Amino acid sequence: MKVAVMGAGAVGCYYGGMLARAGHEVVLIARQQHVEAIERDGLRLDTQHFDERVRVAASTDAIAVKGAQLVLFCVKSTDTDSAAKALAPYLEQDALLMSLQNGVENAERLRGLLPQEAAAAVVYVATGMAGPGHVKHNGRGELVIEPSTKSEEVARAFVEAGVPTEISNNVRGALWAKLVLNCAYNALSAITQLPYGKLVQGEGVTRSMRDVVDECLAVAKADNVTLPGDVDAAVRGIAETMQNQYSSTAQDLARGKRSEIDHLNGLIVRRGEALGIATPANRLLHALVKAIESKAS
Template sequence: MKVAVMGAGAVGCYYGGMLARAGHDVVLIGRAQHVDAIRAQGLRLDTQSFDEYVRVEASTEASAAKGAQLVLFCVKSTDTEHAAQQLRPHLAADALILSLQNGVDNAERVREQVTQDVAAAVVYVAAGMAGPGHVKHNGRGELVIEPSHASEAVARALIDAGVPTEISDNVRGALWAKLILNCAYNALSALAQLPYGQLVQREGVADVMRDVVDECVAVAQADRVVMPGDVDVAVRRIAETMAGQYSSTAQDLARGRRSEIDHLNGYVVRRGAALGVATPANRVLHTLVKLVESRESDAGT
């Protein structure tokens, strides 16, 4: 299968690397520093079970996606529309675009920009870029994907590549469940610059997380979202299964980059306002992260 990864950061490099390692024709489209390193020596895929270099194509241009049967769409939620517009002229008519992004509405936003089939995916992986062309896998790695014309074939390819994958008719609910995990952990991890395992041990954190989760659940219920599983158990499990992981928001702030907070706690605040559900804890976290972002932005000017 020919696969393009649009936005080859930690998530894109992990899943793209796993597919390339299994023999698929993969091109990673990302930042120049990573592309240069991957072209020179391959992608370093540093996982919990192996650490090796995988030969894979890499490019900084969206045109590299030409002819791909599968596009793993992994850009930041803030870049969704722009990246989809960049891809649009180069997409094969029968391509499947699989959105592996944080937030709950990215697939819908991509569909507004392209005519190809778009499916949402829920991503459960702890990974980060440890250096140029070096993805460090810290835990988990499963995917839940939406039905589409190619989802069965894609799921088989991912499973054969060592990625646990299931197809679900309730991806909306699973996306909301993942959103709640992100809302509970991301901003706090970012503001404290602590990994999940240490974060939950600090005074007052459990109570703040409880308030955040309760608000998210209330908004989801008002929005008629049916979430699978036990949200409280899932929240506790993250600190156990991803103890050493810093949130993507923490990584963004540490690098002075704009985060996805508008599409996490900020989304809950906006949706809550539209549905008449109060979200004060989410509002505070969203505001604090935005303040840190603005401070970094001001320092860079």
């Protein structure tokens, strides 16, 4: 299968690298510094189970998506519209775009922007870019994907590449369940610049997280979302399975970049307002992260 990864940062490099390692033809569309390193030395996949350099194509240009049957769409939620516009002239008619993004609205946005089929995926992985062309895997890695015309083929490819993958009819619920986890951890990790394991040891942190989660669950219920599994156990488990992981929001703020907070706690605030649900804990976290962003800019 020919695969293109649009927005090959930590998440895109990990999943694209795993597919390339398994023998698929993969091109990573990434920033210049990563492309130069990957072309020179290969992609360094530094995982919990192996540390290898994988030979994979890389480009800074959206034209590299030509011919791809599967496009892993991994840009920040803030860049969904502009990235879709950049890809539009080069996408194959029968290409499947799979959104491996934070937030709950991206696949739907893609369907409104492009004629190609778009499907949502829920990503559970702790990764970061340790340097140009060097992705560091800190834990987990499974995917939950939405049914599509290629879902069976895609799931099989990922499983054979060592990525646990499940096809689910309730991806909306799974996306919301992940949104709850992100709302609980991302902003607090960003504000404190602490990894999850140390974050939860702080005085009053777990009680504050409880307030955030309760608001998220109230909004989800009012929005008729069915969340799978035990959300409370999942929230607790993040700090145990990803102790050394900093949130993507923390990584963005540390680099002086705009974060996805509008699509995380900010979404809960907006949906809460629309549904008549008070969300003061999420509103405060959203406001604090936005203030830090403004200070950096």
